[in-house]
Amino acid sequence: MPALELEGLARHYGERQALSDVSLELEQGRTLVVFGPNGAGKTTLLRVLATLLRPHAGRVCVLGRSLPQQAWAVRGHVGLLAHEPLLYRELSARENLRFHARLHGVGEARVSELIDAVQMQARAREPLRTLSRGMVQRVAVARAVLHDPELLLLDEPYSNLDPAAVELVAPLIGAGAGRTRVICSHDPAGGLAEADVVLGLRAGRQGLLRRAGEVGAPEISELYR
Amino acid sequence: MRGTVAALLRKELLVELRTLESVPAMSLFAVTTFVVFHFALNRGSVEGDLGAGVLWVTLLFAAILGVNRLFVADAEQGGFDGFMLAPVDATAMLLAKMATLLCYLIALELVAVPAFALLLLGPSLGPSLPGLIGVLALGDLGVAAIGTLVAALAVRTRARDLLGPLLGLPLLVPIVIGGARATSPLLTLAHSAPSARWLVTLGLYDLVFGLIAYALFDFLLED
Numbered sequence: 245m246p247a248l249e250l251e252g253l254a255r256h257y258g259e260r261q262a263l264s265d266v267s268l269e270l271e272q273g274r275t276l277v278v279f280g281p282n283g284a285g286k287t288t289l290l291r292v293l294a295t296l297l298r299p300h301a302g303r304v305c306v307l308g309r310s311l312p313q314q315a316w317a318v319r320g321h322v323g324l325l326a327h328e329p330l331l332y333r334e335l336s337a338r339e340n341l342r343f344h345a346r347l348h349g350v351g352e353a354r355v356s357e358l359i360d361a362v363q364m365q366a367r368a369r370e371p372l373r374t375l376s377r378g379m380v381q382r383v384a385v386a387r388a389v390l391h392d393p394e395l396l397l398l399d400e401p402y403s404n405l406d407p408a409a410v411e412l413v414a415p416l417i418g419a420g421a422g423r424t425r426v427i428c429s430h431d432p433a434g435g436l437a438e439a440d441v442v443l444g445l446r447a448g449r450q451g452l453l454r455r456a457g458e459v460g461a462p463e464i465s466e467l468y469r
Numbered sequence: 470m471r472g473t474v475a476a477l478l479r480k481e482l483l484v485e486l487r488t489l490e491s492v493p494a495m496s497l498f499a500v501t502t503f504v505v506f507h508f509a510l511n512r513g514s515v516e517g518d519l520g521a522g523v524l525w526v527t528l529l530f531a532a533i534l535g536v537n538r539l540f541v542a543d544a545e546q547g548g549f550d551g552f553m554l555a556p557v558d559a560t561a562m563l564l565a566k567m568a569t570l571l572c573y574l575i576a577l578e579l580v581a582v583p584a585f586a587l588l589l590l591g592p593s594l595g596p597s598l599p600g601l602i603g604v605l606a607l608g609d610l611g612v613a614a615i616g617t618l619v620a621a622l623a624v625r626t627r628a629r630d631l632l633g634p635l636l637g638l639p640l641l642v643p644i645v646i647g648g649a650r651a652t653s654p655l656l657t658l659a660h661s662a663p664s665a666r667w668l669v670t671l672g673l674y675d676l677v678f679g680l681i682a683y684a685l686f687d688f689l690l691e692d
Contacts, residue, residue: 296550331551
């Protein structure tokens with residue numbers, strides 16, 4: 245069973261078409277990297293897959309369940325790392341993670357394990373608003389994988405992270421974790437290195453869909469012109 | 470469900486405790502309004518219908534301040550998305566938000582009622598206090614249900630600060646009427662019991678809006 249099956253997916257915001265006729269299939273454990281200029285529909289695609297937006301046309305199957313009808317069954321199996329960290333600024337890293345752990349029915353031990361994994365022990369009790377953006381991103385990574393999701397949706401996951409932090413979060417969101425991943429990226433070289441399948445979006449339309457070995461950085465760069 | 474509601478309520482109260490954005494503003498507003506009434510009415514004290522009206526109108530406008538802020542942190546900091554990604558019933562958020570607003574209202578009344586008694590009320594409040602607590606509790610339940618519904622509706626719009634009061638005030642007027650009518654006999658020198666008719670009216674109104682909020686809340690959270 246494929247982890248993702250999209251057929252003619254469309255989504256609009258009022259008059260504006262954000263996604264149109266997007267079709268693809270992604271096997272479990274594989275990584276789909278989505279490229280495209282700002283406003284191409286990458287974030288909208290992630291939000292549809294995360295069940296946060298309804299598809300307006302087409303067929304969307306995530307982990308074998310149809311959206312939006314079975315959105316409730318998909319929730320809890322998907323981890324989303326979005327532009328926004330989805331964390332409360334006034335709460336500490338530990339309080340935020342503990343809150344999300346309770347929503348997902350995850351124990352306290354997992355919270356401590358992830359705080360250690362992203363090396364936030366020293367600042368875990370400070371309000372998030374006092375932390376740097378890179379630190380907040382590390383906590384957001386911990387939140388995204390807190391419930392050990394089957395599918396990870398990552399919107400420019402390494403933004404705000406220094407090279408050491410990128411190495412730190414790699415075991416959690418990298419290919420080695422063995423999860424199915426959808427990654428939005430603006431970095432052709434970095435994105436291609438992670439990809440099994442490449443999707444290029446331009447103004448909401450599917451401009452490119454290939455296996456990673458069949459596409460090079462120049463073709464990706466072409467999407468941005 | 471109970472664990473989810475508890476987690477959400479704990480988070481709400483922690484955020485309020487850290488930011489102090491709602492309860493202090495509500496309380497300060499209420500006390501200031503009583504001071505304004507004290508001078509504007511140009512009388513040493515109020516009682517009966519007038520006293521009940523002043524108390525309930527002040528509490529209503531102070532409550533609107535809390536209603537307007539109820540979902541702001543969730544909307545601005547991705548709280549809705551974080552919640553929607555979890556395998557939990559949306560009703561948990563409705564119950565937690567209603568409980569949060571209820572806590573805010575109780576905190577407000579702990580400040581506002583003594584201030585009202587001190588600044589405006591003629592007859593002593595002591596003998597009427599149990600009855601007043603009962604009427605306030607019924608009113609608070611209705612304000613919590615309607616306030617949560619209206620706040621969830623308004624928070625995703627650009628004009629949320631305007632839309633909240635515009636939608637909320639007409640729906641909350643029956644609570645002010647019922648609350649004031651039920652409170653009026655309590656604030657007289659005779660300290661009469663509140664009218665059962667108005668208590669039942671308040672209770673039914675709470676029930677109806679509790680059910681409406683339950684039926685609609687899922688649709689307000691979903692895209």
